[in-house]
Amino acid sequence: MTPEEILAQPPLTLSRRQREFYFENGYLSAQDLIPREMLDTLRKATQDLVDESAGLAASNDRFDLSPQHCAETPQPRRIRAAVDQHSAYWQFASSSLMTDIAADLVGPDVKFHSSKLNFKWPGGGEEIKWHQDIPAWPHSNFSPVTIGIYLEDVATADGPLAAIPGSQDRDLFDHFGENGAWTGFIADQDLTSVALDNAEEMAGPAGTLAIVNCRTIHGSQRNTGKHARPLLLNVYSSADAFALCAPPTPTSHTGEIVRGEPARWSHNDPRPCRIPPDWSRDGYVSIFAAQNQENQAQT
Numbered sequence: 001m002t003p004e005e006i007l008a009q010p011p012l013t014l015s016r017r018q019r020e021f022y023f024e025n026g027y028l029s030a031q032d033l034i035p036r037e038m039l040d041t042l043r044k045a046t047q048d049l050v051d052e053s054a055g056l057a058a059s060n061d062r063f064d065l066s067p068q069h070c071a072e073t074p075q076p077r078r079i080r081a082a083v084d085q086h087s088a089y090w091q092f093a094s095s096s097l098m099t100d101i102a103a104d105l106v107g108p109d110v111k112f113h114s115s116k117l118n119f120k121w122p123g124g125g126e127e128i129k130w131h132q133d134i135p136a137w138p139h140s141n142f143s144p145v146t147i148g149i150y151l152e153d154v155a156t157a158d159g160p161l162a163a164i165p166g167s168q169d170r171d172l173f174d175h176f177g178e179n180g181a182w183t184g185f186i187a188d189q190d191l192t193s194v195a196l197d198n199a200e201e202m203a204g205p206a207g208t209l210a211i212v213n214c215r216t217i218h219g220s221q222r223n224t225g226k227h228a229r230p231l232l233l234n235v236y237s238s239a240d241a242f243a244l245c246a247p248p249t250p251t252s253h254t255g256e257i258v259r260g261e262p263a264r265w266s267h268n269d270p271r272p273c274r275i276p277p278d279w280s281r282d283g284y285v286s287i288f289a290a291q292n293q294e295n296q297a298q299t
């Protein structure tokens with residue numbers, strides 16, 4: 001569906017103005033939509049998983065560990081395929097509240113794509129360099145949207161997600177380095193054409209949604225604050241968007257219709273997208289590992 005067709009549908013949870021803002025700017029920050037009880041359930045699940053990660057000495061297919069991680073101070077930097085790691089995450093991602101929010105942005109028929117929880121720990125939380133999401137998982141159209149939720153209060157110092165307004169309607173950039181290897185970020189020479197001074201931060205209290213379209217250039221600074229920044233990110237698309245390649249981090253729900261009906265026809269956007277490495281063969285750990293050029297093979 002086109003943005004005009006989506007906007008012609010009656011709003012469900014987001015206001016008309018919020019939906020228009022998303023289509024104009026490629027991102028949206030929204031507060032006061034998530035009930036306290038839902039948030040508390042996600043926080044409890046997350047604490048349980050962080051505690052569980054204390055027993056790990058190395059990253060595995062569930063946890064990507066930060067270099068500072070140790071048993072005394074467990075610091076996973078990502079919970080991979082989050083909806084498969086705790087039932088609370090899937091209950092949240094498939095709730096009518098979240099799928100209605102997704103429907104406000106992709107149309108009434110919604111497909112689930114993927115899920116992860118990124119942490120930035122105080123004093124060490126890494127920068128995530130400017131990038132676009134769709135080059136890692138091309139689809140037949142550009143409806144995929146990442147809906148993030150902060151599980152704790154996030155201020156500027158804690159490394160909130162930031163987006164470049166309007167970048168969803170401009171170029172898609174290469175996320176490969178000069179040696180032809182996947183980097184997961186946009187090279188400095190390409191960023192000279194990007195209005196980085198216009199970047200908008202999406203800070204806010206726990207429960208704030210930070211939403212980005214799959215073409216939107218986004219990233220986040222290091223955490224120089226005193227608090228951890230857990231950000232749960234779920235990706236949805238319109239049902240008529242079909243993945244062109246194997247996803248980097250498939251979940252047991254990837255491709256599932258979570259609202260409405262399956263598509264009978266694909267919607268094919270004519271704008272091209274470069275094909276990423278074959279994740280099903282080469283493996284993928286996380287954006288942190290890719291951007292730092294750490295070993296991408298599964299361990």
Ligand SMILES: O=C(O)CCC(=O)C(=O)O
Nearest residue numbers: 118128161219220231287
């Ligand atoms: O955690 C963040 O700040 C950014 C996450 C992100 O953009 C990603 O994982 O693709």
